[in-house]
Amino acid sequence: MAKNNKTLVLLDSHAIIHRAYHALPEFLSSRGEPTGALYGLSSMLMKIITDLKPDYIVACYDLPQKTFRHEAYDQYKAGRAKTDDALILQLKNSRQIFDAFGVPTYDALGFEADDVLGTIVEKLREDKNINIIIASGDMDTMQLIDGKKVQVYTLKKGINDTILYDEDKVFERFGFKPKLLPDYKGLRGDPSDNIIGIKGIGEKTATNLIVNFGTIEEIYKQLRIKNYELQFKKLGISDRVIQLLKDNEEEALFSKTLAKIRIDAPVNFNLPKKTFWENADLKKVENIFSLFEFRSLFARLKSFWNNGQKSNLAEFTRVLGSPAQDSLKEQAQPDQLANSLNPISEEKLKETSIALWLVNSDITNPSLEDILHYAN
Structure with missing residues (x-):
C-alpha cells in the first residue's frame, strides 16, 4: 500500500454477525433478548479497527428479501437451515451497534451484501488515494482482491483468528488469481450456496483446469479446437472429465454467473466526510453497551478508545x-x-x-x- 494512502474498511456485516452467532455461546440480557452475536460483533469491530487502523469504515448488509440470484435459480442457498429467530433479531439490532460507532451502513434491494461491497470497490478502483480492506467471515469476497489495492481480512476460526489476503496470498492458496474464483466455483460448485457446478468435478480437477486454461469460456473454446484431446490428456485430464465438461457447459457457465459478485448494485455510495476517529463518540458506544449489557466489554472499550485516540x-x-x-x-x-x-x-x-x-x-x-x- 502507498504510504500516505487512506484506508477504507468494508464490513461484510451479515457474514461477520453470522460467524459471531455460531462462534459464541448464547448470551441473554436481563430482558431475555439474545445478545451473543452483538457482543461478538462489537468485539470484532474493535479488533478490526485496532488491527487495520482504518481511516474510514462502512458496513454492508444483506436484506431479508430474495435477490436476483434467487430469481434466476430458485434453489439458490436452498440447502441452508432456516435462520434462527435469535439471529434475525440480532441482525436487526446490529445496526444500532454500527450507528453508535459512527459507521454508515449500505444495502440494496435484490442484491446481497457481497454485491454492495463489489459495487463500492468498483467505484473506488481508480482512486489512487484509497486502499480497501474487506472484512468478512467467509471467502466469497476474495474474488474482489486486486493486488494490494483491495485485500480481504477474514476469519479463520471463531472471531479472533484472522488472516489478511492480498493477491499473492490467494495465488499461494489456490494457484490462480482472485478474479478466477467464480470460474473455479463454476466447475467445482459451492455447496454452502447450493451452486451445483459440474457434478463429478472436484477441487483438484477444477484447479487443474483453471490453472491451465483460465476462464470457463476459454476451456470450452479449447474443447472446440481440432484434436483438442491431445492437449487435455497432456494435462492429465481424463476422458471422463472431458465428457463431463461437454455435457455440462450450460451448468458451468450458469454456476459461474451465480458465484460472480456484481459490481452494479444500486448503491449511492459516498466516502464519509470525517474519518472514523474524527466522528467517534465514546458516549454513544457506552450507551449502546449499557443497553445490551456488555459489562465485560467496558474495560476493553476504554483501552481501545484511549489507544485509538492516541494513535x-x-x-x-x-x-x-x-x-x-x-x-x-x-x-x-x-x-x-x-x-x-x-x-x-x-x-x-x-x-x-x-x-x-x-x-x-x-x-x-x-x-x-x-x-x-x-x-x-
Whole structure:
C-alpha cells in the first residue's frame, strides 16, 4: 500500500454477525433478548479497527428479501437451515451497534451484501488515494482482491483468528488469481450456496483446469479446437472429465454467473466526510453497551478508545510536522511575526494547533489565523 494512502474498511456485516452467532455461546440480557452475536460483533469491530487502523469504515448488509440470484435459480442457498429467530433479531439490532460507532451502513434491494461491497470497490478502483480492506467471515469476497489495492481480512476460526489476503496470498492458496474464483466455483460448485457446478468435478480437477486454461469460456473454446484431446490428456485430464465438461457447459457457465459478485448494485455510495476517529463518540458506544449489557466489554472499550485516540493524535502530529507545518509558516505574514513582542516558536504553533483540533475536530489543518483567533 502507498504510504500516505487512506484506508477504507468494508464490513461484510451479515457474514461477520453470522460467524459471531455460531462462534459464541448464547448470551441473554436481563430482558431475555439474545445478545451473543452483538457482543461478538462489537468485539470484532474493535479488533478490526485496532488491527487495520482504518481511516474510514462502512458496513454492508444483506436484506431479508430474495435477490436476483434467487430469481434466476430458485434453489439458490436452498440447502441452508432456516435462520434462527435469535439471529434475525440480532441482525436487526446490529445496526444500532454500527450507528453508535459512527459507521454508515449500505444495502440494496435484490442484491446481497457481497454485491454492495463489489459495487463500492468498483467505484473506488481508480482512486489512487484509497486502499480497501474487506472484512468478512467467509471467502466469497476474495474474488474482489486486486493486488494490494483491495485485500480481504477474514476469519479463520471463531472471531479472533484472522488472516489478511492480498493477491499473492490467494495465488499461494489456490494457484490462480482472485478474479478466477467464480470460474473455479463454476466447475467445482459451492455447496454452502447450493451452486451445483459440474457434478463429478472436484477441487483438484477444477484447479487443474483453471490453472491451465483460465476462464470457463476459454476451456470450452479449447474443447472446440481440432484434436483438442491431445492437449487435455497432456494435462492429465481424463476422458471422463472431458465428457463431463461437454455435457455440462450450460451448468458451468450458469454456476459461474451465480458465484460472480456484481459490481452494479444500486448503491449511492459516498466516502464519509470525517474519518472514523474524527466522528467517534465514546458516549454513544457506552450507551449502546449499557443497553445490551456488555459489562465485560467496558474495560476493553476504554483501552481501545484511549489507544485509538492516541494513535490518531500521533498521526495528526506527524502531519503537522510536514506539509501542514510548512503551510503554517507560509501563511505567517512577515510583519505578524517580526512585530510580535513574543515571537511564536514552531513548537508552540504545533501545540496550539493540536489544542485547537481537540477543541474543534473539524479544523484538521489550522491556519495561523485560526490559531491566533483561538488564542484570543
